Amino acid sequence: MAARVLTTPRKRPRQERSRDTVEALMIATARVLIEVGYDHASTNRIAETAGISIGSLYQYFPNKEALVAELCKRQGEKEFQILFDQMEQVAPLPLRRAIPELIRAIISAHRVEPKLHKVLMEQVPRVGALKNVRDLERRIGDLLRIQLEARRRQIRPRHLEHAVFILMHAVEAVTHAAVLDNPEYLDSDKLVEELSDLVMRYLVP
Amino acid sequence: MAARVLTTPRKRPRQERSRDTVEALMIATARVLIEVGYDHASTNRIAETAGISIGSLYQYFPNKEALVAELCKRQGEKEFQILFDQMEQVAPLPLRRAIPELIRAIISAHRVEPKLHKVLMEQVPRVGALKNVRDLERRIGDLLRIQLEARRRQIRPRHLEHAVFILMHAVEAVTHAAVLDNPEYLDSDKLVEELSDLVMRYLVP
DNA sequence: TGACGATATGAGCGAATGCTCATATTTTGT
DNA sequence: ACAAAATATGAGCATTCGCTCATATCGTCA
Incomplete structure (x- = not known):
C-alpha cells in the first residue's frame, strides 16, 4: 500500500458521461459504506457496485479516502442548506419561537440519510474530510453568530464566541445522540422542548 | 483476512509473566495508536513494539479490534474513576459550587492522555468497543441521576431521564471539542464558567 | 470524415496484513 | 527431580487491497 496523501479529485469530468461516472461512484460509495462499513469498502467493490x-x-x-471525503462534503452541504434555509425563516420570529424551529431543523438535517450520516461521522477523522467538517462547523457557527448578534440586546451572554461554541456543540451532540442511538426520544416533541429550554435559559437574561 | 468477530480476550493470563505480556501489549497498543493511528497499527507492529x-x-x-477494545475499556475506567471520585466530593456542596467542580473534573478526565483519548474516540465505532462505551455512558448517567435525585426539590426538570441525557451529552461534547480541537479555550476559566451557566440555568427553577 | 483528446476497461503486480502452527522454553505441582 | 501445563517464539501461508498501465472506445470539431 503506497502512501496515500491526496484527497482531492484527480481530474475534472468534462463531458457528460464522465460526470455520470462520478455520480455513479458517489452513489455506490454511499451504498457500500452503509452496507459493509469503511473498512470493508474496497475501491474495487465500489467500482463494481457502480458498474464502472x-x-x-x-x-x-486518487484513493478511497478521496471518495469518502467528497461524499462527506456533499452530505455536509445538504445539511448546511437545511439549516441555512431555516435560519432565514426564523429570523423575524421571537426567540422563544425561533429556537424550537431551529432545533427541529437540526434534527431534520441529521435525518437526511441517517445511516450514511452515521458512517460518515464515524469515519471523518480518518479521511481528509476533517477540514471539510471544520469548514462546515465554522459556517454554521457564523450563521448562529449572525442570529445572536441581531438579537444582542435581548440576550444575556456577552462573549458571543463562547456562546456560539457552547450552543453549537451542545445541540449538535444531543441531536446526534438522539437520532443515531435513541430514536425513540424523537417520537414525541419532548426532546425538542427540553433542548429549547436548555438554549433559551442560557440565552435570556 | 478472515472474518473478525470476537473482541474478547482468548485466554486469561494465569501466571505473572503472562500478565506482564498483556500489560506490555496494552502499553504498546497505546503507543502505536498514538504514533501511527489505527489503520497503520498492525498486530505485527504492536507485538514488535511490545517486545513480544x-x-x-x-x-x-484474537485480533486488532480486541486489543483496541480492551484499551478503550481501561481508558474509560480511568476516566470514570475521576468522575466518580469528584461526584462524592461535591455531594455535600450546594449546586452552584458543585457544578463547576464537576465540569472541571470532566475536563480533567478528558485530559488523561488526551492523544490516546482522541484516537480511541475516533476508532470506537469500528472496534467492538461501542458496547463498552455505552456501558460507561450508562454508568455516568446513573451517577448524574443520583446527584439530581438527591437535589430533586431544588431543581426544575421533572423528567430526570431527559435531563440526564441532555446534560451529559451537552457537557461531554463541549468538553471534548475544547480539549481536542480548541485547547486555548481552557487557558482561562471562562469555558468552565460558561458551561456551568448553561447547566445551572437549565437546572434551577 | 478523420484525427485527436477525453473517457473507459480490467488483468494483474507489488506490498502489506492477519493469523496459524510446529517447536522451544519456563513455571508449577508433586 | 520430573512430568505436565502454561507460555513464548517467529517463519511463512493465504489473502486482500490499492493502484497502474497498455489498450480500446467514444465525443468533438475542423
Missing part, C-alpha cells in the same frame, strides 16, 4: 471499471474510478479519485 | 512475539499476542487477543 476500477481504472475509471482512479481517473477521478 | 506475534504468536504471544494472538494467545490473548
